[in-house]
Amino acid sequence: MPLMRTHSAAEGSSGSGSHSAWYLEYVPVATDAELRRERLQGKSQKKKRVWDMTEFPPERVRNFSIIAHIDHGKSTLADRLLEMTGTIARDAENKQVLDKLKVERERGITVKAQTASMVYTYKGEDYLLNLIDTPGHVDFSYEVSRSLAACQGTLLLVDAGQGIQAQTVANFYLAFGQDLAIIPAINKIDLPAADVEKVASQIEATFDLDVSDIIAMSAKSGLGVDKVLPKVIENIPAPTADRSAPFRALLFDTWYDQYVGVICLIAVREGSLKKGQRIVSAYTRTSYEVTDIGIMYPSQVSTPSLQAGQVGYVVLGMKTTRDANIGDTFYREGHPVEAFPGFEPAKSMVFAGLYPVDSADYTKLQEALDRLTLNDASVSVARESSNALGQGFRLGFLGTLHMDVFRERLEEEYDASVINTSPTVPYIVRYTNGEEKIVRNPAEFPDIEELAKVGALLEPMVMGTLIFPAEHLGSLMDLCGAHRGEQVDYTYIDDNRVMMKYRLPLSEILTDFYDQLKSRTSGYASFDYEETGYDEADLVKVNILLNSKPVDALATIVHRSHADRVAKDWAARLKAVINRQLFEIIIQAAVNNKIVCRESVKPVRKDVTAKCYGGDITRKMKLLDRQKAGKKRMKTVAGGVQLPQEAFLTLMKGK
Numbered sequence: 001m002p003l004m005r006t007h008s009a010a011e012g013s014s015g016s017g018s019h020s021a022w023y024l025e026y027v028p029v030a031t032d033a034e035l036r037r038e039r040l041q042g043k044s045q046k047k048k049r050v051w052d053m054t055e056f057p058p059e060r061v062r063n064f065s066i067i068a069h070i071d072h073g074k075s076t077l078a079d080r081l082l083e084m085t086g087t088i089a090r091d092a093e094n095k096q097v098l099d100k101l102k103v104e105r106e107r108g109i110t111v112k113a114q115t116a117s118m119v120y121t122y123k124g125e126d127y128l129l130n131l132i133d134t135p136g137h138v139d140f141s142y143e144v145s146r147s148l149a150a151c152q153g154t155l156l157l158v159d160a161g162q163g164i165q166a167q168t169v170a171n172f173y174l175a176f177g178q179d180l181a182i183i184p185a186i187n188k189i190d191l192p193a194a195d196v197e198k199v200a201s202q203i204e205a206t207f208d209l210d211v212s213d214i215i216a217m218s219a220k221s222g223l224g225v226d227k228v229l230p231k232v233i234e235n236i237p238a239p240t241a242d243r244s245a246p247f248r249a250l251l252f253d254t255w256y257d258q259y260v261g262v263i264c265l266i267a268v269r270e271g272s273l274k275k276g277q278r279i280v281s282a283y284t285r286t287s288y289e290v291t292d293i294g295i296m297y298p299s300q301v302s303t304p305s306l307q308a309g310q311v312g313y314v315v316l317g318m319k320t321t322r323d324a325n326i327g328d329t330f331y332r333e334g335h336p337v338e339a340f341p342g343f344e345p346a347k348s349m350v351f352a353g354l355y356p357v358d359s360a361d362y363t364k365l366q367e368a369l370d371r372l373t374l375n376d377a378s379v380s381v382a383r384e385s386s387n388a389l390g391q392g393f394r395l396g397f398l399g400t401l402h403m404d405v406f407r408e409r410l411e412e413e414y415d416a417s418v419i420n421t422s423p424t425v426p427y428i429v430r431y432t433n434g435e436e437k438i439v440r441n442p443a444e445f446p447d448i449e450e451l452a453k454v455g456a457l458l459e460p461m462v463m464g465t466l467i468f469p470a471e472h473l474g475s476l477m478d479l480c481g482a483h484r485g486e487q488v489d490y491t492y493i494d495d496n497r498v499m500m501k502y503r504l505p506l507s508e509i510l511t512d513f514y515d516q517l518k519s520r521t522s523g524y525a526s527f528d529y530e531e532t533g534y535d536e537a538d539l540v541k542v543n544i545l546l547n548s549k550p551v552d553a554l555a556t557i558v559h560r561s562h563a564d565r566v567a568k569d570w571a572a573r574l575k576a577v578i579n580r581q582l583f584e585i586i587i588q589a590a591v592n593n594k595i596v597c598r599e600s601v602k603p604v605r606k607d608v609t610a611k612c613y614g615g616d617i618t619r620k621m622k623l624l625d626r627q628k629a630g631k632k633r634m635k636t637v638a639g640g641v642q643l644p645q646e647a648f649l650t651l652m653k654g655k
Helices: 019-023 032-048 074-084 102-107 138-148 166-177 196-207 225-235 359-375 400-414 470-482 513-520 560-577 617-637 645-651
Strands: 003-005 026-028 061-068 114-122 125-133 153-159 181-187 248-257 261-270 272-274 278-281 287-289 292-296 300-302 305-307 311-315 329-332 350-356 380-386 390-397 418-420 427-431 436-439 454-469 486-492 497-505 526-536 539-546 556-559 585-591 594-601
Touching: 061 074, 061 138, 061 166, 061 225, 074 114, 074 125, 074 153, 074 225, 114 225, 114 292, 114 311, 125 225, 138 166, 138 248, 153 166, 153 196, 153 225, 166 181, 166 454, 166 526, 181 196, 181 225, 248 359, 261 305, 292 305, 350 359, 350 380, 350 400, 359 390, 359 400, 390 400, 400 418, 454 470, 470 486, 470 497, 470 513, 497 526, 513 526, 539 560, 556 560, 560 585, 560 594
Parallel strands: 061 125, 061 153, 153 181
Antiparallel strands: 003 026, 114 125, 248 261, 248 329, 261 311, 272 305, 278 287, 278 329, 292 300, 292 311, 350 390, 350 418, 380 390, 427 436, 427 454, 454 497, 454 526, 486 497, 539 556, 539 585, 585 594
């Protein structure tokens, strides 16, 4: 096998802590013939091998995840590790193998945390390594927190060109809070803009981690990837597990298979489990027979058993989503154990209405939501009805990207045609008598008469973390100030990068904030946030009226200082997307029942005089007058205005 010299800039450097020594690597490059031979051998080995999980005692098991900011190379590194351990054959087409969803491949982001088991030989012994590739966007941090619960350590990946970003900080503290071993690593060191020493000093200063022996690599080319797994085995502790104790396992993920029903991903903490045994859910007290059991390699591979310390899947014959509860504890029938504390439920911070385009598809949409929410436990679902759109659902999400991806998955995976209303956040209405009500839908906002009994209106606040080049400091302070932000802190994480903290209303960052952040910094800024409670605010409801009739699905709640601007903006947007109809459409926007602006969509005129060839003009005028009278009757009797899906989508783009 030929060798390829990748870098020579560091020749002559020495010393165990020298960062420049990281650049000197020799990487074996496989020929096409060798790749084909390995691929064939891999296929034949997978067919023949029957996994005996008793060969891997807890001391030779490592459960770890990869966490990083979005697009820092987590999924690519997972591909290289799977190739290096022979889990998948080496192939140039291996791109984001663990990103199995269509939306993940199209967008180039990880949405669902995926698990893959690998076997790696280290110092003459086989180790079972369970890798969990996690999302990097703030909206999917719940996926990260659940994945970390099944791990004893994590690999913190940082881009050598971009350095520490906002989600890098958030993910570090998620892992640090669960007392996990953290291995820092720098990726993309082969890029022209890479600065390994600078990024290493950022990691050391920000997280107080030892970077004297940091892993520097390029997941895309494979440079330095061979150092990762030895570090994992040496630095991440083995799971604390007892095979002789009664069986106890944590359920940390589920998904739906149309042939076998619900598939559960479990982390076995104590004892062992075999096919055919019966286990009980500590939450529902329901007993199930284990019909299939195995590991993700990286797809499902059946095994005779799962042992303490290992991670794998079980099929229990669950048919409905109500049976599977993330964070549940399973134990052997007749051998009850103490349940795990489970997970703190994800708090939905963005709510939107979801309605079928055709009301006859309501049941089909409900079934699709049941199956998709099984795969995404952070989405809350409640039924609701709208005068304009009929029966539908009010869904709660962790953020707007989460909402957008969920809707896309619903349409692609379940062929559901839906209408998505504008997103809102949960507000609290505090009455003078001390009672409180949470408002998740603008239709629930107090009307004019009820407002007299309201003592205070409260909106959710977040602590935002922004990391960006120092030259954009003034521009971003202006951006945060325009969105009613209050500066809390700012520090320099190196010579030219600033980390700034702002307290902001959640409603202000829902729509156009992130787009403006990227445009003002040419894409170099990153943003992350966490909720920090509620503050009082002067809130009003903006209603949209079409031909004097309010459309509840288009209503929204905003701060009074933005009300007139939002009302005029939305009226203008609707005028641009509503199709002309046979009668005039009057678009009005009202703030607390006071009309503040008006637009109109001119009617379509049918040529009723087309068959008049010459003759007296009075004949044509009679036809036109009859047409005008007919349009008035149509407007009075029919009344309804047909709204295209674009009318709802255009209002989701920003206030």
